Amino acid sequence: MDHPDNPALPLDTDLFHAVNRPAAERRAASLVARRSIKGAHQAAWLLNAIACMDLTTLAGDDTPDRVRRLCGKARRPLADHIMAGLGLDDMPRTGAVCVYPTMVSAAVQALDGSGIPVASVATGFPAGLMPLDLRLAEIRYAVEQGAQEIDIVITRAHVLGGDWTALYDEIAAMKDACGAAHMKAILATGDLVTLSNVYAASIVAMQAGADFIKTSTGKEGVNATLPVGLTMCRAIRDHRAATGNIVGFKPAGGMKTAKDALNWQVLMREELGRDWLRPGLFRLGASSMLGDIERQLEHHVTGRYAASHRHALA
Template sequence: MMPPRTPGTPLDCDSFKPVNTPAAKRRAASMVARRALKGQYQAAWLLNAIACMDLTTLAGDDTPDRVRRLCAKARRPLSDEIVVGLGLNAMPQTGAVCVYPTMVAPAVKALEGSGIPVASVATGFPAGLMPLDLRLAEIRFAVDQGAQEIDIVITRAHVLGGDWAALYDEVAAMRAACGAAHLKAILATGDLVTLSNVYAASQVAMQAGADFIKTSTGKEGVNATLPVGLIMCRAIRDYQAASGHIVGFKPAGGMKTAKDALNWQVLMREELGRAWLRPELFRLGASSMLADIERQLSHHVTGRYAAQHRHALA
């Protein structure tokens, strides 16, 4: 179950902090280098990654049939052989399925009874360069179709120009349009130039009521990186200390391997603690990563690597 909606707080630009970029990069690199997860421990962390995954398709040639296949994979992400070999009592499921607004209805129908929520991108994804009233209408459409989570994109120009009031008002309006659906604010960090901008944008999005902050659309030249994730996690920690409100985190884009899934979970454990290693507060925005996770778990069970085609995404 998702936590209660984040109420937000008034805009406070005094909360912004400058970021020491070289230090952030060193910290991110050393953090994952010190953790060596092997054997049953690695398998447990990979199973947790599946539970925290937003299985995603955001392609121009998406169809209802493709979405239905993806939803079937979300329901049964592992083969029966792996589930039995791991000694699991039940088939794991992914944290959510993420699609375009027009694909929400097929996804909701395909996931009926599973308890897996449908997330929808909105607000002119991925660029967000549409009039605000149209972006808000897209949110309302996705919610009406049954989306329980909305992944919005911010106007990067507000960050690059330092117009924090405009960014705050924009995200607050999007939060209101979501109604009961949870809002994930995509910061498109690859476009924000500096880590100081990433920290400030994270603070403003949370102050405006974002339930999650998310790194990327997956369409930027640079997507989720560990230094960016480090700074966003510290913004979450600082915001919780100042307001008492808990906000989730979602890295997305560029994550393809089981090792990536482990590294991002190590970051969460080190910076925010075990409470964030659950789908209510942590999501991995990925698709191809699941095939490699399944391959690694198959190796753990059988002692050999299966051919890649044995673990098709959908």
Template sequence: MLANTPRNPGMPLALDLVEGARANLSAVERRAASLPARRSVKKAWQAAWLVRAIGLIDLTTLAGDDTPARVARLCAKARRPLRPDLTEALGLKAAPTTGAVCVYPTMVAPAVAALAGSGIPVASVATGFPAGLMPLPLRLAEIRYAVAEGAREIDIVITRAHVLGQDWQALYDEIVQMREACGEAHLKAILATGDLKSLRNVHKASMVAMMAGADFIKTSTGKEGVNATLPVGLVMCRAIRAYGEVTGHKVGFKPAGGIASAKEALTWMSLMKEELGNDWLQPDLFRFGASSLLTDIERQIEHFVTGRYSAASHHAIA
């Protein structure tokens, strides 16, 4: 991850940039609604975009009944997400792999073992996922545990109360400590945007997380009532752009929760291309947090190759 993109070093908390955030809800919604209505890629172009989308997926299992065997099966799918006959039919020189595998901290070691030699990084949620309502020392200890187990990416959750109470210094200080606990592992800050009540809060929280050194900002845990939405994604992309204009640093973006169809993936990729540019169509700077998206992408690619749709069970992950 971020092999070709320098890490975000962060910057001192600049409250003027945070408090100056504005978000016109109706304008944001109109812009977001225009994306699926205007943007459409067909035939070979669509197949190419979908192959690219595979490499952007953080293939995820965050279930209470996860086992090392389930994680091993997920990792096998991450190594070979597209059936060999489809890879051959598309004329791909190399079979694609997913961007990462994302698991709970206790499942990191089995995932690392299952992915040995593949180059696919293991991402771990941490800091009391999904609510984050644990004492800060315990959340930092969980980060260190996941890193020690071999996680190369850490998806942290913020304290929503800091955003709702507009306590930006507390939010900044918290994420700075989490970034330090990550060491060489990259930090993705989950904002849980469905809990933040307004687009202005989303923009402000995005700016503070980036100032504190987040390498990625991420919409959701997937456990909130409302997860990744295009209006929220647009606001977060604009925050990334604003931060880049001030600092010159590139920060990644990860929508997560509820993205299950190839069509949705193409819409999100269009958003990235239009708002941030082609660099954000690479796994260095863009990921999908998803568990079922890969199945539909594979079905759509098979339709392109054969002209027929197959049952989802023909492309089972586990």
């Protein structure tokens, strides 16, 4: 998997700027309104969405058996008759499987030989309100268990109080604890109030070394929205223009349909370009979305919609 590493740089708040929310909302709405992807093109985009998906289970009643079933779905996300109808020989696979740290070992075993990486949330997910030394210890534990990607959560209070140095130092320490694992910084954008805060937090996270920036934990009242995604993608673009460094993007939370998968890919294509339509730079943090994608692909193959229970997640 081609993941560029984003090296840490000194904190520079001069790169911050205000974001016009109505303008961002109009731009996001226009992107998806003027794009209509149909037929074989839609099927191809949905297959790409599967390849960019972090298939996720983050429930309080997770068990090793549930994680193993999820990993089985990650290995074989489509039914054989859909594969045959699409004329595909090689089964697609998801971009990663994302679990809690205590479930990493089960996921690593279940995915052995598949080439699918295991991602783990850490740092007191979802609130992040734990002492920093404990959050760093949780990162190291997940990496020791075999996680290749770590999804960290930030202290929202640092953003809301404008304490950018504290935010930078925290994320930089987390990146160091990740070692060779790639780090995705969850900004919990639904808690950050303004798009200007979202932009500033994105810039700080990238300067501190985040390899991906991610919208949400999926546990906030508001999760991934297209205006937030637009703001974060523009921050990624500005960071690259200023530094030459490339950072990935992951929307997560609230995405349930194949249409959502298409809309987010349209945003990536229009704002960041084709390079960001691959798992090395783009992930969809979702689980229920996969069932609807499979249903839409079956309709493309057969001309009929199957009952949703025929496409259970795992």
